[in-house]
Amino acid sequence: MKTKEVLVKVDNLKKHFPIYEGVIRRQVGAVKAVDGVSFEIFKGETLGLVGESGCGKSTTGRTLLMLHPPTDGSIQFKGQEITDKTGQEMRSIRPDMQMIFQDPHACLNPRMTVGSIIDEPLREHTNDSYEERLKLVQSLLELVGLNSSHTNRYPHEFSGGQRQRIGIARAIALKPEFIMCDEPIAALDVSIQAQVVNLLEELQEELGLTYLFISHDLSMVRHIADRVAVMYLGKIVELAEKDALYGEPQHPYTQALLSAVPVPDPLKEIDRERVILKGDVPSPANPPSGCRFHTRCPIANDKECVTIDPEWREVRPGHFAACHLID
């Protein structure tokens, strides 16, 4: 670890989306998208957040930036509690926390030129003159590997990978400290994925950025992250340094997830042992009792696993997990 200064600290964060039913729209339940997650992100590191679709990883990321008001819990950014801030106060914090979106086709306004897309945060948050901003926009375009003369073009003139670069240029325009990357490469082709990931790594080195990298691609997270958190049905089940998590996964869900990822090497694939999980992910509106994973867990017993929610504890130094059956 480079430095141990905590940039973001999340404590018991919850985000429930209410379900309404009937004529008078009475609340009949809630989708517990995020149900009590706690973690810290250190300055300068990349924290990977992985899980299957619907496990709440994107909601965690968005709640972290206060794009959804949290139901419960606390979020500290640079030592400041941000959950009770007003909209005006949040505005002054937002330049330091930016976001890169999943779909490069949807995150850019098709009616704005690339120049004005990247310029928008500068216009909102700085008092620079037009000439100064234009110069900055051009240097940003070059920084992300695009031609600086392209400021007058529209997003549709660019390919998916190039559009993702434009999104990245917009995110770094205000020199943020923290960027939440929500599946930034999921919509891209393999050869373009590598280009974008390399760019993100270069920018991190150059600008000292801190990333929360949300992805379902475990191989890519292994490549880019320093520490990795695994989510299942609204909870983090395991969090550790990358090598510890991939080398000695402790939680049975992490083990199954890792064994399910194919490796591009036929010789290794032949004798790899696979843990094949039964069934599907249960609904977050009505999660199973006790440990949420017990319905699919290959080693669950019918005692504490079914009745008691496992405690989040340090099972090895620096290696956290929530499971009754790890000694």
Place this chain on the structure above:
Amino acid sequence: MQSVLEVNNLRTRFRTQDGTVYAVNGVSFSIDEGEMLGVVGESGSGKSVTMMSLLKLIPMPPGEIASGQAIFEGNDLLDMKPDELRQLRGHHIGFIFQDPMTSLNPVLTVGHQIMEPLRTHLGMTKQEAAARAIELLELVGIPMADQRLKDYPHQFSGGMRQRVVIAIALGCNPKLLIADEPTTALDVTIQAQIIDLIKRLQKEFGMAIVWISHDLGVVAGLADRVAVMYGGLIVEKADVRELYSNPQHPYTRGLLGSLPRLDGTDDKLVNIKGQPPNLRQEPTSCPFAPRCDFAFDRCTAENPLLEQVNNKGGGMHEVACWWDIDAEKPRYDQKS
């Protein structure tokens, strides 16, 4: 081993208002009985269009099959009348599509959709077809199959729907199964379930499978042979172990280098520079040349054909490239 399907020089193009898109530009391959052929490539490389063209599943017009042959059981698929082709589709040739959310009809019960090919192609009565449908659902691992026949697709999860699609495809014991990115829309743990299922079914029924995927990892564990597509052409084709251990085409090398691996290192990913090709022009030279580190004058003048290369492991290994990547010199004499 006898080949089930032999495709020669298939060319498909789409005539649109903005000009012609050359999607498939002379693809040839064959697949043997009981074999699994993996077809990999990025989006727009022509892998789906190739397979859809064989069964005329592309919209025509604007689509157009300009040339080619596809011999299936002695007959040319591309020459067949629509009626004859309809006899084959879903009967001798099964198809699994990428997105299980859209490939099932939302207003018909799952039972109806499984029974439909059984009744039209095999002439089963309703009772026989229902019994077989239950058998098929059990085969693909759907619990309480007899009660689920009357359910609609929206009552199933994504992985379960893909199992239903597989059950439909297998209903008439096809000789050939074309699986077009069958696991791309699914989560990894569900993907592992489906791959496991298809492996088991292939052992049981012995059909030939064409598995289209953009994921080199999935194909590594499944296929017997792999074809790599780029710009509407097959650029490399080899036995699976040979391809991954000794890739000969710069594109295949680049693709493998740009993949982070679960068992990998922290090395910087090797990326392929540039953008995927524009298919608005018929390729007259190597489509990969503008992105290739090894390109020389011949690459921009002539389009290389697939040629057998010497390999370490023996067996088939064909590559379409003018440059010998190991010897670091042009593969053929210029005069040829």
